[in-house]
Amino acid sequence: MARVGVEPSLTDVEQALQARGYEVVSLQNEEDAAGCDCCVVSGQQQNIMGIQETSTQASVISAQGLTADEVCQRVDQSVKH
Known part of the structure; x- marks a missing residue:
C-alpha cells in the first residue's frame, strides 16, 4: 500500500489511514516527506511569504475543515491516479 506522510497534530487522520492499510510516516521535518x-498537512501554517519551494513531488492534501474520513477519501483518490 502507499506511504503517506501526516503532520503529528493529525492523530485521528493517522489512525484512520493506518486502519485502511496505509504506511503512515510522521512529518516532523521536510526530509520525512521523501x-x-x-502528504497530509493541517493547513494551519499558510505560506504568507509566497515562497513556493517544495521538497517532494508527492500530492499534498490539506486536512483543514475536513473529517478524517474525508481526508482518507482524498488520499485514496490521490494515490490511485
Whole structure:
C-alpha cells in the first residue's frame, strides 16, 4: 500500500489511514516527506511569504475543515491516479 506522510497534530487522520492499510510516516521535518506518495498537512501554517519551494513531488492534501474520513477519501483518490 502507499506511504503517506501526516503532520503529528493529525492523530485521528493517522489512525484512520493506518486502519485502511496505509504506511503512515510522521512529518516532523521536510526530509520525512521523501519517499511518500502523498502528504497530509493541517493547513494551519499558510505560506504568507509566497515562497513556493517544495521538497517532494508527492500530492499534498490539506486536512483543514475536513473529517478524517474525508481526508482518507482524498488520499485514496490521490494515490490511485
